[in-house]
Amino acid sequence: MSAARINDQLAVLLGHEVADWQREELAEKLSLLNPEIRRQALQQLPVIWPVSSALYDAFVDQAAKASSCLHPRQFANWVKAALDVYEADGLRQAQLFLEEVESNFLCQIRGEAGVRLTEIESRLLPYARSILGRELKFASADAVSFDTSTLFLPAEINLFSQQSHNFLFYKFTITFLLSLDRMRTFRVQTPAGGSDQSLSLAQFLAKFEHRQLAVDLFYLAEAVRIVARLRHDFPGLLADFAEFGSALLSQVATEEGAGGQSAFVAALRVWLVQQAIGLEVSEGNLLPEAVIERLAGHADGSRQAVHSLLLTEVLYRQAVTYAAPYLPGPPLPFMGVLTIDAALTAIDQRQEERQEKVIEALRRMMAEQDKGAKGDGDGADEVPEESPAGHGRPPLNDKQGSMLLTAGNRDLDAAELEKQIAQGVLRIGGMEFELTEELKELLREMMQEEGRIPGQAIVSAAGRPAGGLTQAAKSEDEDESAQAVGPLSYDEWDFRRAGFRKNWCQVQVKEISPVQGTFVGTTLQKYRGLLVNLRRQFEMLSVHETFVKRQRDGDEIDLDAVVEALSDAKAGLSPSDRLFIRLQRNDRQIAALFLLDMSSSTEGWVSTALKESLILMCEALSALGDSYAIYGFSGMRRLRSEIFTVKEFNEAYDATIKGRIAAITPKEYTRMGPAIRHATGILASTEARIRLLITLSDGKPEDYDGYKGAYAIEDTRHALIEAKMAGVHPFCITVDKEAHAYMAHMYGEVNYIFIDQVEKLPRRMPEIYRNLTS
């Protein structure tokens, strides 16, 4: 439902007493909720609003979170409890009560030991990423599985009577499933030999008459191998699991009655769980001696995925000796199901993306090094490739071209490539390129995940020498000849011709009209504890360099200096007259300009979290006394780059500024170059020792016209170089998951920070600023 329609609905519910802006703000918030929660929230409106509109606001803020742990039926109870707190202890306590829905309410009424995915996500996601070594997602699903990009986990685990065990079971499940990727389960192939072609996993499994039986047996064989490996890599995890894992046994054991092939599979499951909890194989296990021996051998910690294929054949042969056919039972809860197709799709997709990135990066590198070799162009309109020979590296000749082409048919020799990466160069077609950090990282990742570098990637890159964009940029720029004019026109860097497009972009400065509302108040309330700390920390920063020693005059005598002067005098030297310590108010002299990407590219970026961060930053900076300004930017083609003034350097942080922050809303695209150039101009004309340009962004630079890809990145990079030349330190805080691919190139490795969740921004931003300036 759109915010406008909700607004109409609210108008009916609330009557006309309520100010338009207040209703609009609320409608906006409600529109972000999913329909079911919104329905719940609207139902509670007549209950809470008449008591306190601020409380209703807080309720809406928490509704999404609450819905992940409260059953819809419990909403009313939750609200009632909150109103009780309100009556007894006032608004603030009631808001806190709502915020802490998980601990305050959920446990009270659920009274269970169950653990929810939403509760563990923020804690176990970093854990999972650290194991996998790359990004991944959690999603809740009925069937547990892992497609190598997303872990599908149950929304709640309540298998065990103790909460800590349920938590540990999540952790065990996650670690187990991640192993499917670490141990290359999906990528296994039968060895080629003699007349046998090498088969993929899917092809191998298709050979069996009962495919499902084969799949389940294969997964069990892999699980045995994985558990053995976990015992080596994560012995602590298995020790924890041993304490409660036996409860799973009773679950599997009850299915054993089924008889025949199903009983065989169930017995294998029992064996696996016993292995995981470190039990000796129990008496009366239905498995034949020979099978147990095979399994034990398979669990020696050194087996490869291909051994599981062999074991699958053995187990399958054994299974079909039982008469009763296979009826698949429920999988072990930590194993779930093996989604081979989904995993292969995800692997392919990542591979393609990575290959595309490698091509992009290679292309940029080649263009860069070409340009470097040519020296400074004069900015003429010619594209470098067409310029007369004699400068820099000649275009590929036929021989090199064909060498590249043959290279495309086969993978680059892994050992050779490894060596080249270590040396930081790439030799190809008789040319030598210096590898950028970004490329090294990408190639390494590629080697690690795929075990090879497809020659195709490199050929594609060489085949499109930095020109891919030329046409796109031309055709989409409807008005090539229009010139930007006036003081706010800026050049744009075109890396293809290694020169500027003169007066290419027009910047328009716009006002944001402040809104009044509860936003600022709520934020200050919400982060009250944090704010106390922030103010203290930032005050300490400002006091940091307060005492300056060896001054000509000051408030106190500098004893060290006096002793030294006396000694000098005694030694016959003329003593220094800098003998005082002076209390200097603030010698930081830092001017910081926050540049806000207001594009609407990613949903929810220009969000509460972003605005809250700004409020916290302003509060903290007020304690510190650094001078600062805040601007937003957005763009729609080159002649309409917009800059929104939130706070200028000489404006004080007051109600107007707060109102402007509250009024920030998403605009259009991200043309970064002109915004950075504009901000650099403002900073350069500011009195300060250190000039900081802090960009807050959620994605790559991109505009509606040809401003995208390498062109946009290179222009932004150039704008940042210009900023550095002007004595400005650029820094970027980004929430773009793809950031590592291009940020280091634009800003330099140490000049950006990636934050994995927007919600963390309010807490992280002041901390980042503090680190940056101390």
Added chain:
Amino acid sequence: MKVDTERFAEHRIKEEPFYLAQGQEMRIARAAYENQIPLLLKGPTGCGKTRFMRRLAWELNRPLITVSCHDDLSTSDLVGRYLLKGGEAVWMDGPLTTAVRAGAICYLDEIVEARKDTMVVIHPLADDRRELPIEKLGELLIAPPEFALAVSYNPGYQSVLKDLKQSTRQRFLAMEFLYPPAELEAEIVMVEAKVSKKIAEDLVRLAGMTRELKDAGLQEGASTRLLIHAALLIKGNISPRQACQAAVTEALTDDHELAASIGDMVSAIF
């Protein structure tokens, strides 16, 4: 002026420091020394820079004088000053001057912490003039060939106040130190803390996982130094989980959520 032999004798490294080379760093450093080019070591905290310098000094058989830089460090702190002793003004060499006179290796640790104006005194010493003017004595010291200057800094700290000036950094031969590859790092932990290979390998695996946490808000992952601390505690019969809690988790962060994630890594491994 008499060289105070007593004072720098203590700077001589008597026992062979254990240092496991990661690559060609020792050869490069020796070549730099022979050609009288000063050294700049960069790298994250606790990755072996200081240890490397000790080893180098030992191999070259030179005293090593280390100065930890801070923002109150003045030129006199480095070069020297007159002190009053029994009513007499007595000149005291600073560590830098001592090192030049003794033909020692002077190692300025965390050089970016020092104020930029202080660092200017090393400029004439760090280029081919190799001279140290001592204004108060009216003396110009020329460094003997045995003298060497080395500085270190950690480029990972994203502070704009702490960047090395080009005019400073371009006087040095620079080497980047990173955490050693897993097997080497495990060997270092084994030797330093005298723990089993298994414990060392497990600790190194933990370190690897914490080093992936940058995006989750951790500035730096666990350093080799922290691993050694944890190993020492384990060696002292403290349970591995507690040892890691104290030596790694709490040492790395104050953030409770991050600490919980690191705790989960610890309890998965130990």
